[in-house]
Every structure is written in structure tokens, then in C-alpha cells.
Amino acid sequence: MKVLFGSPGKKSGLILRIGQCVFAAFSIGFMASASGFSSTTAFCYLIASMGLQVLWSSGLVLLDIHALRSNRDLHTNIIVSLFVVGDWVTATLSLAAASSSAGVMLLFTRDTNICKADATLSCNMFQISIAFAFVSWFLLAISSYVMFWLVASI
Amino acid sequence: MKVLFGSPGKKSGLILRIGQCVFAAFSIGFMASASGFSSTTAFCYLIASMGLQVLWSSGLVLLDIHALRSNRDLHTNIIVSLFVVGDWVTATLSLAAASSSAGVMLLFTRDTNICKADATLSCNMFQISIAFAFVSWFLLAISSYVMFWLVASI
Numbered sequence: 243m244k245v246l247f248g249s250p251g252k253k254s255g256l257i258l259r260i261g262q263c264v265f266a267a268f269s270i271g272f273m274a275s276a277s278g279f280s281s282t283t284a285f286c287y288l289i290a291s292m293g294l295q296v297l298w299s300s301g302l303v304l305l306d307i308h309a310l311r312s313n314r315d316l317h318t319n320i321i322v323s324l325f326v327v328g329d330w331v332t333a334t335l336s337l338a339a340a341s342s343s344a345g346v347m348l349l350f351t352r353d354t355n356i357c358k359a360d361a362t363l364s365c366n367m368f369q370i371s372i373a374f375a376f377v378s379w380f381l382l383a384i385s386s387y388v389m390f391w392l393v394a395s396i
Numbered sequence: 397m398k399v400l401f402g403s404p405g406k407k408s409g410l411i412l413r414i415g416q417c418v419f420a421a422f423s424i425g426f427m428a429s430a431s432g433f434s435s436t437t438a439f440c441y442l443i444a445s446m447g448l449q450v451l452w453s454s455g456l457v458l459l460d461i462h463a464l465r466s467n468r469d470l471h472t473n474i475i476v477s478l479f480v481v482g483d484w485v486t487a488t489l490s491l492a493a494a495s496s497s498a499g500v501m502l503l504f505t506r507d508t509n510i511c512k513a514d515a516t517l518s519c520n521m522f523q524i525s526i527a528f529a530f531v532s533w534f535l536l537a538i539s540s541y542v543m544f545w546l547v548a549s550i
Binding site: 339349 | 435436437438441488491492493495496497498499500502503506507541544545547548549
């Protein structure tokens, strides 16, 4: 099996995973601390999806650290196949969550004046949270492509 | 290069491409004929994204028909690499468009009573259009994975 940038058990892979975790956690933090998020299903779904991404990526961070410390090779068919399925499911859910929240945000700011009219909504916090979710999804997408490439090139 | 289900220049590939085209066209048709869609950016973006998908997939339908008629092999590196980039860009945009519209639709129907209050909005048409967009994205996702598998397994 080839060893690419972002492969499991490599430093580049660990950095990607830590990035996914951190940005997803920031996204949850900003959204959860924004007032009025719970009245919109898309924002609640964003928190759930980013929560799943934090769980998944933090698990892989621990596995990468373990592999780097003990110098073990994670490039086996079963491990990489498991990673690729998890990565793709999480990446699809994250993109869907970030996009649905962005769609609602556009409605709030451009199509209507809900953000201006309702001062209790923390629209800036929503926007920052959605931006972080997109960054987190982008890093996860890179990992997913690397994993898929590894599986396909066996 | 392997020949898989949905490969370019094969009948299964042609059927997938026709499916993508037809469902994307249905999605555009239902959305464009629904009253009040133009006031929501996410719905306009859905039409644009599905339009791009119709253009892309119909181009590949023509190429597949040509290859099937003339019995030409489309499994060359350059052609499949071009397909994989186009497929992934279109698939990502389609999922983002369908999800953002779905987020807005949830806001209209579950979080608020905009659909009940505003009789000029064709909410049922919006929902049918979004469902077709998701089906079209799903078929495109299958094609994208097959293409990526072909490129990676060269």
C-alpha cells in the first residue's frame, strides 16, 4: 500500500485529524453559545453533525498518536477500509449540515431582514460557526480522498 | 484499467448518466414552476446547480452513446481523470444545493409556519424538487466513486 500525505499513522495525517477536530469543536462552541440557535433545525443538525465529526476525528487522532509512538503501521486493508467508510459518511453529513445552515443564514441575512429585525438572534456567531464547519469539512474531505486513494490502489 | 459497473462507455454508465440528467431536470422543472421560489437564494442556487448537473451529465450521455455506437474504449487516463474532476465538483455543488434548500424547507415547515401562513408559496413543489435533487446527487455520487476508483486503480 502506498504512503501518501495524510495517510493514517503519519504526522501529516495526525495534523489533518487535529485540524478537523479543532475546527469542528470551534463550530460547535460558536453555535451553542449563540442565542436563538435552538429554534432552527438546521443549526441543531450542524451541532449534531460537528459533534459526530469531533468524536470520529478525535478517535483517529488517538490512533495516530498510538501508531506514531509505537511505530506501528496502520496501512492494513481492514483498518484503511474502515477509515474510508467512516470518513465518507462523516464528510457527507458535515457538508450537508454546513450547507443547510448556510442556506438558512442566507435567508436570514439576504432574502429577509430577520437578522436586523430580531436582535435576540446572534447572526454573527452563526456565520462564524458555519465558516468553521466548512473548514472542518474541507480538511475531512482531504483525508477522505487520501483514504479512498489508498484503498483503491491496493 | 478495470471495467466496473457505471464505467464510461458502458450501458450501466449510460443508464446512471441518463438518471442524473432526468432527475436534475425534474428538480429544475418543479422548482421553476413553483411560485415564490425566486425570493429564496437557496432555491435559486438549487436551480443553478441542477442546471450545471444537467449540462455535465447530458454531455457524458452523448459521449457514452457515441462510444457504445462506435465501440470505442473511453478508459484512457486523460478522459477518466477529466471525468473524475468534473464529477466531484458537480456532486459537491449538488449536495450543497440540495442540503441548503432542505435546510430552508425545514425552517418553512417545522420551525416556523411560513408555509401555512403564506399561501402564495408552493411548499409541496419545493419539497418534490428537493427530493429529486437528492436522488440526482445520489446517482452522481455513485458515478463519482466509480470514476475515482478507476483513476486510483490505474
